[in-house]
Amino acid sequence: MAQATAVNLSETTAQPKAWAGGRSPFNVSYGKIMMWFFLLSDAFTFGAFLISYGTKRYFSAVWPDPNHVFHSAPFFPADAQLPLLFVSLMTFILILSSVTMVLAVHAGHYGDRKGVVKWLLWTIVGGIAFLGCQAWEWTHLALSNGGLMGAFDDPATPLSKIEHFFAPASNIAAYPREALEATGNFFNFFFGITGFHGFHVSVGVILLIMVFLNAVNGTYERRGHYEMVEKIGLYWHFVDLVWVFVFTCFYLL
Amino acid sequence: MQNPHTDTAETLYEGDQSKLYSGVLAHHDLSELKGEASRKQVSRIWKITLLLAIVTILEVSLGLYGHYQGVHVGVRNFFFIIMTIIKAFYIVKVFMHLGDEFKNFVTLVLIPLVLFVWFIIAFLADGAHWLHMNQTDPTRFDNKTEQAVPAKSPAKTPAPALQ
Structure with a gap:
């Protein structure tokens, strides 16, 4: 029977006219194509955010130095100078959760329910760990800045409150108002963009838990394939991909 | 079943x-599952993991070196952008399996991203141009001219009615 269907399928996919109907010219199911298109549109949303951040940055004569802004890590004294340490940890967590996701997809290709369940569980753990790290970083910054977005909107804020965000070499005394405006912009964009990304991660974790429960209950085994794992996997890798760009734009450049 | x-x-x-x-x-x-094709794919996934880890470590090392020793900003940023694109390429190609799709589907997904080229150039150039105007045009609102202008400037002349 399997033999007969395989022949039938190859006959169908070997039609000379790709767009004549009756099959996907891309050999991809509707649901997966739509996930790709959604991610493409989401890429432009994130891209627009990051590019507007870049515009504001080019617009400003001075700009906070990320190595001075993000210098803390949990379990270290608050004034420890540890640039890039904590965010590197977050990046590794997200990359590893992407790896466990692709391993879940791989297990799904072979109908290996145990493997899918195991790797999805690790991916969920990674996602929650990343969100925990972000919660710590947000709390830390909000407490030390006196709020989330809009913490530096007051034009009377003294320079002494913001000068530790800048590299000593950048001459902020010459641009006091621009320095204040730049600090406000920096944090508003930071909380806005990492918040939007964190929202995506949260949604991803919820979707992963749903897929995980379906896999445990044998829904996909009865259906005959694990393509839903693949679709959620595409979303999860995209979230990782966005973080690669957020990491570069906010912490490195 | x-x-x-x-x-x-x-x-x-x-x-x-x-x-x-x-x-x-x-x-x-x-x-x-234990066959050769499967094992080959899994080892490929771990190889890409190693590559992503190495690239991230390189980025962080250069970031730290630049912070403590100083590296020319242009060189540093060029390196960071190249490294980011390398990471993005492998995540999309291997983890998202775009490399395994039909070529016309790959094109369909990637072509719209070309818009980013103009998007980035236009908006960064715009930001840079505003900075240039603010720093060179004395009538603009910047720190130095603000002190030179009396605190209470005369009432603005009403804007001409829109034609």
């Missing part, structure tokens, strides 16, 4: 397309 292999391609196209294209009809049994 319903056997997926009893479906025909025609009924699946109107029904569960995913069965048609996810490879369940053609190959991939649980017994093949």
